[in-house]
Amino acid sequence: xxxxxxxxxxxxxxxxLKEKVSGLKNKYGRVPGLVAILVGENPASQxxxxxxxxxxxxxxxxxxxxxxxxxxxxxxxxxxxxKYNSDEKINGILVQxxxxxxxxxxxxxxxxxxxxxxxxxxxxxxxxxxxxxxxFYPCTPYGILELLKRYEIETKGKHVxxxxxxxxxxxxxxxxxxxxxxxxxxxxxxxHSAAKDLKKYTATADILIAAIGRPKFITADMVKDGVVVxxxxxxxxxxxxxxxxxxxxxxxxxxxxxxxxxxxxxxPGGVGPMTIAMLLQNTYESFNKxxxxxxxx
Ligand code: BQF
Numbered sequence: 001x002x003x004x005x006x007x008x009x010x011x012x013x014x015x016x017l018k019e020k021v022s023g024l025k026n027k028y029g030r031v032p033g034l035v036a037i038l039v040g041e042n043p044a045s046q047x048x049x050x051x052x053x054x055x056x057x058x059x060x061x062x063x064x065x066x067x068x069x070x071x072x073x074x075x076x077x078x079x080x081x082x083k084y085n086s087d088e089k090i091n092g093i094l095v096q097x098x099x100x101x102x103x104x105x106x107x108x109x110x111x112x113x114x115x116x117x118x119x120x121x122x123x124x125x126x127x128x129x130x131x132x133x134x135x136f137y138p139c140t141p142y143g144i145l146e147l148l149k150r151y152e153i154e155t156k157g158k159h160v161x162x163x164x165x166x167x168x169x170x171x172x173x174x175x176x177x178x179x180x181x182x183x184x185x186x187x188x189x190x191x192h193s194a195a196k197d198l199k200k201y202t203a204t205a206d207i208l209i210a211a212i213g214r215p216k217f218i219t220a221d222m223v224k225d226g227v228v229v230x231x232x233x234x235x236x237x238x239x240x241x242x243x244x245x246x247x248x249x250x251x252x253x254x255x256x257x258x259x260x261x262x263x264x265x266x267x268p269g270g271v272g273p274m275t276i277a278m279l280l281q282n283t284y285e286s287f288n289k290x291x292x293x294x295x296x297x
């Protein structure tokens with residue numbers, strides 16, 4: 001059994017990006033830029049935004065962070081996004097989700113220029129993803145494919161079972177693995193909470209992607225021997241023995257499932273750090289695409 005070390009791979013990717021960004025700076029005198037917009041005080045969101053900002057600093061990507069009050073109006077947020085859509089220093093615009101209830105996430109996502117949508121959530125980019133065109137991949141699915149690639153885990157012809165159907169993880173990762181491409185070309189099943197007997201599906205998986213959002217939901221009886229397990233869950237559960245009063249737990253019961261798995265991602269330190277690394281990767285790719293556009297390609 002191999003534990004997939006997402007923390008280590010993410011670090012490698014950040015080091016590779018640091019080199020590439022330094023190359024851009026030498027060649028063009030500019031670096032990629034990212035703006036992160038946080039509305040309200042969700043504690044987890046604050047942590048995520050801080051991690052993204054620190055990661056930008058580490059690789060030399062220019063970053064701005066906007067912290068807006070909970071009461072921010074939808075129209076105000078849209079106007080801000082439009083300002084960044086035409087800001088040449090900025091190649092990526094990220095609006096941290098979830099947003100307060102009075103703001104429509106769909107409207108906000110659609111206000112972001114598809115050319116700066118480094119989260120890959122804009123319907124144009126998701127549409128391009130589904131038809132296999134070059135686009136920004138959502139960061140968590142991109143991180144999952146990158147982990148499979150770097151651990152040389154074959155996907156072609158394998159049965160991937162995705163549990164969860166969110167627009168951010170389940171739907172895009174299923175579509176990416178379905179593409180007739182290197183690092184994909186899998187047989188993909190998507191299942192979810194409406195299944196009467198989830199085990200019937202999960203037990204047939206060569207590769208199981210758990211993106212459910214419930215702590216330790218996947219147990220050993222639900223998987224076959226030798227399964228590759230990708231745990232996307234980031235659940236905060238109370239733990240009085242820790243300084244913060246909580247710990248992070250995945251959607252998979254790591255202790256028991258790891259005994260049957262050939263590969264498994266831990267939580268923390270698995271898919272989570274890759275999400276941040278791929279955000280930087282997308283920002284770098286966005287900068288390069290903007291150069292190509294300027295030169296009329
Ligand atoms: C780790 C996210 C749900 C909803 C909105 C490292 C992150 C998490 C875990 C992280 C996530 C989850 C992010 C670890 C960003 C991943 O060491 O295991 C990093 O920062 N994430 C987000 O921005 O929005 C979310 C999950």
